[in-house]
Amino acid sequence: MTIEARFPRRETLRDGRFWLLCAIVLLLAASFGLPSFRSKANGVDLLVVVDITGSMNTRDYSESGHPVSRLEHVKASLRAILPDLPCPARVGLAIFTERQPFLLFEPIDVCGAFAPVDGAIAGLDWRMAWEGDSHIASGLYRAIDMAHEVNADLVFFTDGQEAPPLPASGGPEFTGERGAVKGLIVGTGGFALSPIPKFDAEGREIGFYGVNDVPHENRFGPPPADAEQREGYNPRNAPFGSAAAAGTEHLSSVREPYLKALGDKTGLGFIRLEDPPALLKAILAEARPHPVERERPLRPFALGLALILLVALYGVPPLWNRLKQLRADRFSTLAIWRKSRA
Amino acid sequence: MSLSFADPQLLWLTPLAALPLLGGVLRRSAFPSLASVPVDGLSRLISLALTFTAVATIGSTALALAGPRRGGELVEKIGDGAETALLIDRSGSMNETFAGRPPEGGEESKANAARRVLQDYVRRRQHDRFGVVGFSTSPIRMLPLTDKMDAVLGAVAAIDRPGLDYTDIGRGLATALSLLSEDAGQSSRVLLLVSDGAAVIDPKVQQTLRTTFARTRVNLYWLFLRTANSTGISDTPKPGEDTPQAMPERHLDIFFKSLKIPYKAFEVENPGAVEAAVAEIGRLETHPIVYRERLPTEDLTGFFAALALLSSLALVAAKIFEAGLFTSSLPLGLPEAARPSRRRAA
Numbered sequence: 001m002t003i004e005a006r007f008p009r010r011e012t013l014r015d016g017r018f019w020l021l022c023a024i025v026l027l028l029a030a031s032f033g034l035p036s037f038r039s040k041a042n043g044v045d046l047l048v049v050v051d052i053t054g055s056m057n058t059r060d061y062s063e064s065g066h067p068v069s070r071l072e073h074v075k076a077s078l079r080a081i082l083p084d085l086p087c088p089a090r091v092g093l094a095i096f097t098e099r100q101p102f103l104l105f106e107p108i109d110v111c112g113a114f115a116p117v118d119g120a121i122a123g124l125d126w127r128m129a130w131e132g133d134s135h136i137a138s139g140l141y142r143a144i145d146m147a148h149e150v151n152a153d154l155v156f157f158t159d160g161q162e163a164p165p166l167p168a169s170g171g172p173e174f175t176g177e178r179g180a181v182k183g184l185i186v187g188t189g190g191f192a193l194s195p196i197p198k199f200d201a202e203g204r205e206i207g208f209y210g211v212n213d214v215p216h217e218n219r220f221g222p223p224p225a226d227a228e229q230r231e232g233y234n235p236r237n238a239p240f241g242s243a244a245a246a247g248t249e250h251l252s253s254v255r256e257p258y259l260k261a262l263g264d265k266t267g268l269g270f271i272r273l274e275d276p277p278a279l280l281k282a283i284l285a286e287a288r289p290h291p292v293e294r295e296r297p298l299r300p301f302a303l304g305l306a307l308i309l310l311v312a313l314y315g316v317p318p319l320w321n322r323l324k325q326l327r328a329d330r331f332s333t334l335a336i337w338r339k340s341r342a
Numbered sequence: 343m344s345l346s347f348a349d350p351q352l353l354w355l356t357p358l359a360a361l362p363l364l365g366g367v368l369r370r371s372a373f374p375s376l377a378s379v380p381v382d383g384l385s386r387l388i389s390l391a392l393t394f395t396a397v398a399t400i401g402s403t404a405l406a407l408a409g410p411r412r413g414g415e416l417v418e419k420i421g422d423g424a425e426t427a428l429l430i431d432r433s434g435s436m437n438e439t440f441a442g443r444p445p446e447g448g449e450e451s452k453a454n455a456a457r458r459v460l461q462d463y464v465r466r467r468q469h470d471r472f473g474v475v476g477f478s479t480s481p482i483r484m485l486p487l488t489d490k491m492d493a494v495l496g497a498v499a500a501i502d503r504p505g506l507d508y509t510d511i512g513r514g515l516a517t518a519l520s521l522l523s524e525d526a527g528q529s530s531r532v533l534l535l536v537s538d539g540a541a542v543i544d545p546k547v548q549q550t551l552r553t554t555f556a557r558t559r560v561n562l563y564w565l566f567l568r569t570a571n572s573t574g575i576s577d578t579p580k581p582g583e584d585t586p587q588a589m590p591e592r593h594l595d596i597f598f599k600s601l602k603i604p605y606k607a608f609e610v611e612n613p614g615a616v617e618a619a620v621a622e623i624g625r626l627e628t629h630p631i632v633y634r635e636r637l638p639t640e641d642l643t644g645f646f647a648a649l650a651l652l653s654s655l656a657l658v659a660a661k662i663f664e665a666g667l668f669t670s671s672l673p674l675g676l677p678e679a680a681r682p683s684r685r686r687a688a
Contacts, residue, residue, distance in 0.1 A: 007663050007664075007665075008662045009665065009666060012369075015661075017661070018658075018661045021654065024399075028403070028650050029651055031406075032647065032651075092496070102432075102476075102503075103500040104476075104483075104485065105474075105485055105497035105500050106496045107496070108492050108493050108496040109492065112490065112492060113490035113493040116486055116490050116493035117493065119485075119488070120484065123483040123486060128480055130480050130507060299643065299647070300407060303403055303407045304407060306403050306654075307400070311358055313367060314361040314362045314365070314366075315361045317365055317367075318364035318365040
């Protein structure tokens with residue numbers, strides 16, 4: 001005797017797994033028809049300016065136990081963070097010596113053209129310098145103008161050592177609008193004084209700068225206020241005193257207070273370069289939010305939800321049964337054990 | 343043909359496809375002993391098929407999540423093109439007009455003209471690889487050889503910014519040559535020198551350049567942007583003035599000719615002539631070059647999602663037509679018949 005039954009059976013309709021399966025089918029079907037939604041992502045626009053003057057050759061960083069120069073460390077750090085910049089990441093590159101930055105290329109999207117940007121950073125060399133002076137403040141102000149022109153945030157790598165030293169009257173004044181260009185000054189170098197390598201005309205290293213190789217005082221402009229107390233002071237013939245200036249300008253360390261002051265004056269942030277992750281964090285913290293609308297398809301969400309439900313459907317019951325079984329086994333073992341004791 | 347994934351790390355989810363092997367989605371029925379049920383081949387088959395369908399559903403959903411796609415390989419093709427090093431004079435005088443004045447009004451400086459014309463040239467040379475070197479007091483590698491046109495245009499766009507001091511053409515040439523020789527390909531190599539003047543090349547550097555030119559095998563073009571009233575390539579020397587110091591352009595030309603490599607100089611005195619010269623270089627440089635092109639990719643997410651949808655539909659169908667040992671039509675749930683159910687045990 002057979003009973004003509006209708007499908008689905010009532011038990012099926014009462015079975016949660018049936019409805020779970022239906023939900024999965026709906027989700028999978030929906031994954032074909034879902035529209036994209038627009039989300040905002042933050043890209044970055046950076047103008048990276050790297051100081052390539054002589055003091056940047058000072059070897060006071062170490063990488064895997066070897067001393068490396070500041071310039072090499074800057075290059076390695078930049079190349080390390082390049083892949084981690086959020087897309088679209090437009091990066092322009094400029095080098096700085098004397099008193100102006102020299103633009104190598106205008107900002108280009110690293111996400112689309114990684115190899116040339118990476119290669120250009122790797123190719124940075126102190127030999128590209130067209131002059132030995134480094135008037136950091138002037139260079140920074142012009143770099144700020146340049147960043148404004150190419151509509152990017154500034155990342156300025158320098159050790160802050162003005163060569164020749166600033167005159168007693170102080171450095172040039174910043175005439176731009178404070179904070180109009182956002183960005184970061186990255187101080188490079190150690191806190192201890194280190195010798196600066198010296199090179200001959202052919203580019204071969206020939207030792208270090210000695211105390212007599214560099215000027216220690218800038219004698220342009222009016223003399224400092226304490227000049228009258230100096231030995232051999234004469235208002236007309238020796239306004240800076242008669243003794244040669246002594247100092248430590250032939251040695252180099254990161255001039256952090258000076259760079260911080262420059263940052264305050266111009267509205268830029270400051271960080272001392274240590275490891276790449278900290279640099280990346282600081283850059284992203286200082287960079288202007290640069291929202292880019294991105295179309296993001298909803299399909300992965302539908303598919304992901306379907307997968308979660310599928311795993312719940314097929315994974316949870318066996319797990320549940322196994323747990324129940326284990327408990328039952330334990331109880332029965334307990335019961336047998338008790339019985340045996342009794 | 344190759345399969346790749348947009349998010350390969352999501353492939354770690356595919357082992358979840360083994361979950362259905364632990365049990366199915368059908369109801370279990372208590373039955374005293376399976377031994378009392380005759381073996382039924384069809385039931386076995388259907389049970390296996392359902393397990394397999396469930397595996398396929400989870401598997402293809404996980405694969406679809408990983409963003410599978412086909413294609414995208416690099417293929418080598420042959421077209422017209424070259425590896426070109428742009429060697430660009432960045433001395434301060436490039437920012438003046440052809441008349442030797444700072445540009446005023448709508449006037450175009452030599453650097454402006456060079457930038458505009460080179461940008462056009464780069465855009466038209468789809469298959470070329472370009473590198474850019476600037477030179478003034480020292481040579482500056484601006485961009486390594488690349489086929490990314492955006493990057494090349496970015497570097498060319500930077501050449502009309504304020505220039506630097508002097509013109510050290512010898513070291514500039516050496517740098518551009520080293521840029522070209524880094525790539526050991528068989529394609530034709532072009533060195534395009536854009537300058538508004540020349541300088542004396544140190545004899546020692548001349549010797550090095552000679553050997554490097556011979557080794558690198560390049561076609562050399564010199565786009566000489568001549569300023570009015572300045573010395574040029576084709577000037578006839580006055581007696582006693584035919585020295586590299588007095589007439590550096592003429593002597594650079596003589597040096598280039600003595601290299602015995604394909605060489606052509608274009609002496610241009612206005613922006614229009616720059617365009618004509620660059621167009622001629624474009625015509626001359628039609629050598630075969632092997633370039634790589636990426637095949638278009640085809641997104642296979644839809645395919646795998648459809649597969650998951652079909653197999654999940656089959657599972658729903660199985661669930662809909664699920665019977666039980668005890669049909670609900672009998673209020674007491676008594677065994678109606680002892681025939682084996684197709685969906686006896688999941």
